[in-house]
Amino acid sequence: MGRIYESITELIGHTPLLRLNGYIKKNGLDADILGKIEFFNPNQSIKDRIALSMIEEAEKNGSLKKGGTILEATSGNTGIGLSAIAAVKGYKTHIYVQDTVSEERFKVMRAFGTEVSNMSDVSEVDKALKENNNDYVAGYAAFYEKFLGKDDSVFLVNQDANPANPEIHYKTTGPEIWEDSEGTVDIVVAAVGTGGTVTGVGKYLKEKRPDIKVIAVQPGENSIPSKDNPNPEEIAGVHPFVGIPAEFVPSNLDDRYYDECFPVETSQAYEAAREVARTDGILIGASSGAILYAATQVAKREENKDKTIVAIFPDTGLRYLSTNLFG
Template sequence: MSNIHKSITELVGRTPLLELTGYEKHHDLGATIIGKLEYFNPNQSVKDRIALSMIEDAEKSGRLKPGDTVVETTSGNTGIGLAAIAAAKGYPFRVYIQDQVSQERFQVIHAFGGTTIKLGDEPVIAKTLQDTGGDFIAAIKALKEDVLSKEDHICFVDQCSNPANPAVHKRTTGPEIWEDTDGEVDILVACVGTGGTVSGTGAYLKEKNPNVKVVAVQPGPNSLPSPKKPVPDEEITGVHPFEGVPENLIPSTLDRNIYDEWIAVEALDAFEAAREAALKDGILIGASSGAALFAAKQLAERPENKGKKIVVIFPDTGLRYLSTNLFKA
């Protein structure tokens, strides 16, 4: 019987797990590190899951109709996923994207027919960010109320507050991990952007086994903007702080009751871990994946975690970072 798919929407999910045996051996780790390779999604990132989920949820609810334009704000991968799904379904797409992301992201979105607008080029967003000291949530609110509310025939999917974001991870990512490990998972590690991945996946795994430990990862202080250094030397694209920051900066898609521990990782450590994964296990992962891997290594080095299985979400491919310093010696 033939097995021919009719749309990329049918190819999202069911990504493989890979034990990083080379990385484990290189660091003489006592625990098993298993990466969930989300770059096996059709557009090489975990964000394909929420792109499909948010668009189909909007279609079912009637918020998205034929001829409407799908709109989003993003640091890149969500925009790529939405651009591809929108193209496959016949919707125009427009994204307000962070200025400093890699050029590959702009190029891929344009290839799918999407329109990109740098956040700094939208006056309302730029002014709000300046007035609030970088409050991205406030900037999104201003965009909705002062710009998008004046337009017709658009659907702003808003990944930072859309319940379809964590819901798809509870429905797909969590069950995939549970099934592929035969329920033998002790620790889940995931970076936080919107928080949907760690919230939805963690919620499912804890329902199956309350003893599963969930660890969330945020950038270290040297990899975040500060008054002394508004632009750090290196940042971890798509990974945002959620501990030690005002509540108004935390997306509603992050369930802070899900994770048991959080770990801060500096960009240079994330870069090094990503490079080692390429050299030792032959996988090319991005900076956020490197951050999650470095956090997993710290967990694997703890005596109490000897013999345990640590599943790490690797959100995207390293191919999106070739124009950055990630793989430069």
């Protein structure tokens, strides 16, 4: 029986779990690692889920009006998801991005008709960056403080604090992992960007089985801007949440739903991403590489022998071809 879809919004979610057989064998692992392939979403990232969820919730509560403008600051993938869905629904989109965002992300957003600007062009953001060793976590906080509630014709998404973000992972991503693994999942590894994935997935799975462990990945010390190293090569889409001022921790990150913070350096993330491309034929992005590295180290622990580990891969490596990841 045939099926024709009417909108890309109908294609979001229901992404597959893939056992990384080649990678598991090469690394001699006694645990199973299943990658949740979020780049099977129509715009090739997990952020399609939250983009649709946040836009539809804003339509329901009146925050986003017909013909209105969607405004957000993002490291890239949320901006792409918002841009695509806005194009379908007839909204304008203005996205501010980090200066370090890959060339591919700029081009994709502009292809959807989005106006794209650099966050540092906003004076308040530029000031926050200079005062915080070029740390974009502070930059995002300054951005939201400047624009929140200032213009009724503009919907400021604010993904870090928007409850529709973790809610969609609770409603879709978590249940998909549970159903596709037939309840055998023991450990989930996810990165913290906005905190939505960790919180939503963690909440759902811990309600199903409280003993399921959730590992939250953050950048390692050498991959976070500091006074001595203000411009490290960062892991796109992965942000620190432990060891930083409380006001910079995403509101959507709920520490009740993760069990461990796992730091990963950029070099480790890149190596894992390169390796799985050669063992299993999948091209994953930098944040996915960080998640895979963490999942590998967790799999090597004696107590995790024969356990099933789900590594949530947020996006595709095709967004990183102009960067050092595959350069």
